[in-house]
Amino acid sequence: MNVKAADIKGQDLYIFDLRDDVLDSLELMVFDSSVMEVRKNQLNNDQRATGYKNGNLDSPGCGSCEIELGSLDSRKEHYKTDYHRFNIKRKLSGLSPVSSTEFDIIAENDDLESLSGSDSSSDSDGEDVDLYQEDKDKLTAILEDEVANMALRDDGSTRPDSHLNTRSPQIYFKSSLLPTNQIFAAFKALFSAPEVEVPLQTIRGWNENGRNDTEVPFSALFMIGGGHFAGAILSHKRLNIKGNMSKSGETLQERAVQLLEHKTIHRYTTRRKQGGSQSAMDSSKGKANSAGSSLRRYNETALKIDIQKLLQQWEPYLQKCKNIFIRAKSANDRKIFFDAKTCLDKNDPRIRNFPFTTKRPTSHELKRAWCQLTYLHFSEKPQTSPGPKPAAIKEPHKLPPQKSVPTEIPIKELQTAELLSLLKKSKAPMLISYLRKHNLNVDMLLEPQQDYVQTPTMLHFASQHGLKNMVFILLNNLKSDPTTKNVFGKTPWELTKKKEVQQSFQIARSNLGEDLVDWSTSHVGPAMTREEVERANEIEEKRIGSERSRLIEQELTAAKEKQQKEKDAKRGSGKLLAPQLSAAQQNMNSLTDDQRMRLMREQRARAAESRAKLNANR
Structure with missing residues (x-):
């Protein structure tokens, strides 16, 4: 079945689950x-010995170590041993492989001379090697010393052909499903x-294990910076x-x-x-005593504690992770993880950095970064670049190379820079004096012309940058051509588009x-x-002022009406607090306390007289 590049979707390029036809079409590119x-x-015999065949090792032996x-x-x-890894590095550095016996001697005795593989000898003694190997892998440091010694030879040797020669964070693959000018790329990290x-x-x-194994591998991603952790x-x-x-904002890959x-x-x-963090500010400018700085210091400590507790909770995962990617904004943030x-452990080979820039740490950004890491990307073929030149030994009779003389700036460009400087500072007398002194035309083209395509003359430049005074000077005094x-x-x-600049033109x-x-x-x-x-501006200012006043008055009126409506709504229709009082009760309420007591005594006396009369009649 003939498949076109347009038929390849993003979902088909997941590196752990590639589509069969995409996987079969991949061919490793060597440079x-x-x-x-x-x-x-074009592959030479040494590379054929390493087993290159579309990027696979088709030999029953190891070509890098030259063993069966x-x-x-087995x-x-x-391939997991340090011996194989060391010989691979030697191959990439243009050195011949060492035998397992020689490797054991190197590992045990740290014998630099036994590594040589070249006629040049090392001038470093044991103490220098130990100092150089600080915080580095022992064998890697030795190999770097040997490669450095190789660079001192003037034999014109070059790096062997390899897919790693691009000095790029990606590995490139050709595919019959893509056009000739396109390739696939995967991150080395x-x-x-x-x-x-x-x-x-x-x-x-990876693809075979993903379809057969019951235990699925997993990786860890961490980002920290600016008080944010994900x-x-x-x-x-x-x-x-x-x-x-x-979900909005998420691609199919991220979902x-x-x-x-x-x-x-x-x-x-x-x-x-x-x-910058508060700790960085304290280190550079001294400890501040404000409330905000104290809060930031507390939060830095709390953030560190929270992250370390989380790492302890995830320890079962981290021990089995295949990769651990960490993005830390500063060295202090990175120390939190170790x-x-x-x-x-900072020397854990699983720990790597993101080979691209990332945004603010969030869950969505973790998903985006993981998709960027684990999906093949469409790319263009790398461009040819000159290879590194071998270091030449200086001979005593040869003179040192002369320093290159900087090219002189054309006089027109210098004059343009000076004129524009005076123009932007609105120094009209100095501008007029400079033009007359150097006998320059006010409508001269600014140099270099490709930098001033939009503003080829000083009048164009002043108009675009809103220099109303200089526009008037260029037109009225210097007679610049407005056409x-x-x-x-x-x-x-x-x-x-500025009104005041247009008015300068009209004046x-x-x-x-x-x-x-x-x-x-x-x-x-x-x-x-x-x-x-001036009259037009005054009229316009009055019109704008009156319009502003009208709008303010309208807003005040609307605000008062709204306020009154709110008061009325809170007040309601009103309720009776007590039943209506009789005329006698209203009169009683109008009396003082003494008057009310005398009135009550008289009422009691009359009531007593009425009762006495009733008793007498009986």
């Missing part, structure tokens, strides 16, 4: 030291040190997103990312618009008269005297 592609038939191996399991074990030597074989292994444990197996609702664990922490540790309270057009057919008048037109130039060609507005401009 020489000048980043020129080396074809299959048996079964596939070959896999051999996803491969371990042995895997990056045989990337295509590694990718095939971490996640991601499975190498994608989620089935068929039938799921789409398919399977998060086993994830956590984000945000704390205030950086002063807004100032940049504290004694965490389970991570000159740039390559886009724009006159100086058309380059400004100058009034002063110069209609016979100086064809003003219709310059598109300048009708001529106006300075008094007319």
Whole structure:
């Protein structure tokens, strides 16, 4: 079946689950030291011995170590050894491989001379080697010494052909499914040190294991910076997103990312618009005593504690992770992950940096970074670059190379720079004096012309940059031509939208008269005297002021009405607090306390007399 590049979708390029036809079409690209592609038939005998065949090792032995191996399991074990890794580095550095016996001697005795493989001898003694190897892998440091000694030879030797010669963070693959000018690219950071030597074989292994193994590998991603932290444990197996609702801002690849664990922490540790953490500020400018600085210091400590607790909780995952990617904004942030309270070691080969820039740490950014790491990208072929020149030994009779004399700046460019400087500072007398002193035309073209395509003359420049005073000086005093057009057919008048600059053009037109130039060609507005401009501005200011007052009054009226409505709504229709009082009760309420007591005594006396009369009648 014939498949076109347009039929390849983003979902088909997941490096752990590639589509079969895409995987079968991949062919590893090999480059020489000048980043020129080396074809299959151009591979030399040394590379054929290493087992290159579309990036696979088709030999039953190891070409890098030049030994015979048996079964596939023994070959896999051999590829994981330091011996194989050391010989690979020697091959890439142009050195011959060492035998296992020689390697054992190197590992035990740190014998630099036994590594030589060249006629040059090392001038370093044991103490120098020990100092050089500080905080480095022992064998890697020895190999670097040997390569440095090789560079002192003037034999014109070059780096052997390899897919790593591009000095790029990516490995490149050709494919019959793509056009000839396009290739696939995968990030090297996803491969371990042995895997990056045989990337295509590694990718095939990932795809086979992903379909057969029951235990799915996973990786860890951490980002920290500016008081923001995001971490996640991601499975190498994608989620089935068929039938799921789409989320805004997420691609199909990001939706398919399977998060086993994830956590984000945000704390205030950086002063807004100032940049840098509080600890960095304290180190550079001394400890501040403000409330904000104390809060930021507390939050820095709290953030560190929270992250380390999280790493302790995720320790079972971190011990089995295939890769651990860390992005830290500063060295202090990176130290948080390698504290004694965490389970991570800075020398762990699984720990790598992101080979691209990332944004603010969030869960979504972790997904985006994981997709960028684990999907093949469409790319163009690398461009050829000159290879590194071998270091030549200085001979005593040869003179040192002369310093290159800087090229002189053309006089027109110097004059342009000086004129524009005076123009931007609105120094009109000095500008006029400079033009007369150097006998320059006010309508001269600014140099270099490719930098001033939009503003070829000083009048264009002043108009575009809103220099109203200089526009008037150039027109009225220096008689600059307002009809000159740039390559886009724009006159100086058309380059400004500011009213005051346009009025400068109109005042100058009034002063110069209609016979100086064809003003219709310059598109300048009708001529106006300075008094007319001032009256028009006053009228406009009054109109704007009255309109502003009207709007303010309208807003105040609306605000008062709204306030009154709110008061009425709170007050309601009103309720009776007590029943209506009789006339006698209202009179009683109007009396003082003494009057009310005398009235009550009289009422009691009358009541007593009435009762006595009733008793007498009986």
